[in-house]
Amino acid sequence: MDKYRSWIQGSFDDDTKEELRNIEKNTEEIQDRFYKELEFGTGGLRGKIGAGTNRINRYTVSKATQGFGDYIINNGKKDKGIVIAYDSRHKSEEFAKTAALVLADNGIKAYLFDSLRSTPELSFAVRYLHAAGGIVITASHNPPEYNGYKVYGEDGCQLIPSLANEVISCIRDIDSFEDIGMMDEKEAKRAGLLEIIGEEVDNVFVSQVKKERVSNDIDKAIKVVYTPLHGTGNIPIRRVLKELGYKNIHVVNAQEKPDPNFSTVEYPNPEEPAVFEIAKGIGEEIDADLLLGTDPDCDRVGAVVRNNDGDFIVLNGNQTGALLLDYIMTNSKLSENGVIIKTVVTSELGRVIAQNHGLETIDTLTGFKFIGEKIGEFERNGDKEFLFGYEESFGYLKGTYARDKDAVVASMLIVEMAAFYKKRGISLYDALMDLYDRYGYFKESLHAIKLEGIEGTEKIKNVMDTYRQTYPVDINGKKVVKVNDYKESKTIDIEEGKEEKIDLPSSNVLKFILEDDSWFVLRPSGTEPKLKIYFSANGESREEVDSNLIGMEKDIVQDIMNMVK
Structure with a gap:
């Protein structure tokens, strides 16, 4: 009070x-x-828009920016500048300009995009302009009452925990909002501390994306329906596809223009099948081969394909990632030291595919910043070459021009892949079934339990503490044989009673591996008031895997729901 x-x-x-x-x-x-300050996590801020310390507003944005500016100054990079982009959400432009003028007041030049741009283009722009870092105002696929503030380092990658902690320390050192200054906009421009950017960066970004195409032996008459879900993907994705010669790209007009209310969907998230309802209608009218949808900041893309009955089905992120991985590997000249990167909650199907092509797969924690970090390590050490990275939550990257997931390049590759198979009389659904025939059947699911406020935070903590202290012994009739505790950075072999170190940053995540190599993961969301439960099963047949997955889900979800009642 x-x-x-x-x-x-x-x-x-x-x-x-x-x-x-x-x-x-x-x-x-x-x-x-x-009751608290809006937390600056490893990715930045995200919260409901409104007045207060636990909300995102011009004051909490200015405080985060002052802390980031102090971090830049402390590291001697003041003269390199910061790039700022924003999406179509409520107050995004206002928050972006607030950040720019706070930086200017600190003598740090801000490169501010002239209108909304995608998150991956921000990542690219930091590298292209040799800036000290970047800021993007977005809440990704959250509901319309949210906005966010993500921070990037000079490599174009979201700040990894060790660097984010330095920024957090700088933010905590700020005693009062009154200590934070904002330069007048006209004065900032006159002083050369605010530069508006746009077309030049767009052109080079699009050029870099197009370099990542794999094959020209494709059917460019393929029919595609695309929805940007009222976000930033509309212009860059349509431009890339047009310049590559695709003639039948149909945009969902009702979802084409930026709309901070995302008025045609409940959540602007391509992981939700409901967002494709309008696109499906258009797809039926024109007999489309493929539907695509990107989230508001255009770093995630969902793909919808026709099954053997002619019905549209939404591929999950693991399926799309596996298809892209196999397509890229099969149609590219591979280096001997090529590496695939995925996250610990992503299906093992990708690893099996990579092994078939003689390639190594590396796991990272959830969050594309950890994939971006590995790309930088490879470049510095010269011992490995990044080929493809992906995560189950619809994020993919080919190429090193950016260091975040990019729905622009992923959309281009998904269309190209579908056009490649169409020329050979194969649908993407057929290609997916062929993967399962070759490598075994894999299926995954995700349950998110929403637990808001102080009470919700405590309930999530209690679940994690309970599962960390008392491991489940038997799930759906299968023994738990291994536990990966990423908070304690250790893996526990239950049967042999051995522990080994996990060489990953500490993160409050638990992974339980069963005797048949099925697994489930408990992870509090870093961006939403949710406990996420990931499940994965694999086997020789769809029936076997479906049964195992349903059994695991029933046991674990029911147990956790009983705990949080």
Whole structure:
């Protein structure tokens, strides 16, 4: 309540004060807005838009930016500048400009895009402009009441935990919002501390994306329906496909223009099959071969294909990743030291495919920043070559021009792959079934339990503590034989009673591996008030795998639901 009153009485703008006065009788809302500061995690900020310390607003954005600016200055990179991009969400442009003017007040040049741009283009732009880092204002696929603030290093990669902790330390050293200055916009431009960028970066980015195509022996008459889900993907993806000669790309008009309310969908997330309902209707009308959808900041893409009955089905991220991996590996000249990178919650099918091509697969923690970090390590050491990286949550990257997942290059490759197979009379669904025939059947699922507020945070902590202290012995009639505790950085072989070190950064994640190589993972979301439970099963037949997966889900989800009631 003291913090609440200090905002009403302090030197905050009138709109902020009025918003807070309107909730003076809602103690629960006041508590949620002020019981903590919006946490700057390893990726930055993400939260509901609004007044308060536990909300994203011009003040929390300015504080994060001042901390990031102090970090840049402390590391002697003040003269290199920071690139800033933003998406189509509420207040994205305002927050981007706030960040630019805070940096300018610190004598750090801001390169601000002239309008909304994708997250992967921001990653590319940091590298292209040789900047000290980058900021992108986005909440990815969260509901419309959210926004976020992601921070990138000079390599174009989201800050890894060790660097993010340095920024967090700088933010904590800021005593008051009143200590943070903002330069006047006109003055910043006159002083050369604010430069508006756009077309030049766009052109080079698109050129780099197109270099990643694999084959020209394709059917460019393929019919594709694409939806940007009201976000940033519309212009770059359509441009790339047009310049490559595809003639039948149909955009979902109702979802084409930027819309911060994402008014045609409940969540602007291509992982949700419901977002493709309008696209499916168009697909039926034109007899489309493929549907594509990208999230608002265009770093994730979902693909929808026709099954053998002619019905549209949404591929999950593991399936799309495996198809892309096999297509790229089969149709490319591979180096002997080529490496595939995936996350610990991504299907093992990719590893099996890579082994068939004589390639190594490396696992990282969840978050594409860890894949980007590995790309940088390979370049510095010269011992490995990055070929393809992906995660189950619809994020893919081929090439090293960017260091984050890129739905622009992934969309291009998915269309190309479908066109390649179409020329040979094969659908993408057929290609997927062929993968299963060759490598065994794999199936995955994800359950997310939403637990909001202080109480929800405690419930998530309790679940993780309980499973960490008392391992389950038997799941669906299968023994648990190994536990990977990424927080403690160790793997425990239960049968042999041995422990080994895991050479990954500490993260509050638990992975339980069963005797048939099925597994499940518990992971609190870093961006949403959710506990995520990942499941994976594999076997010789669809029936066997379906049965194992359903059994695992039933045992674990029911147990956790009983704990959080």
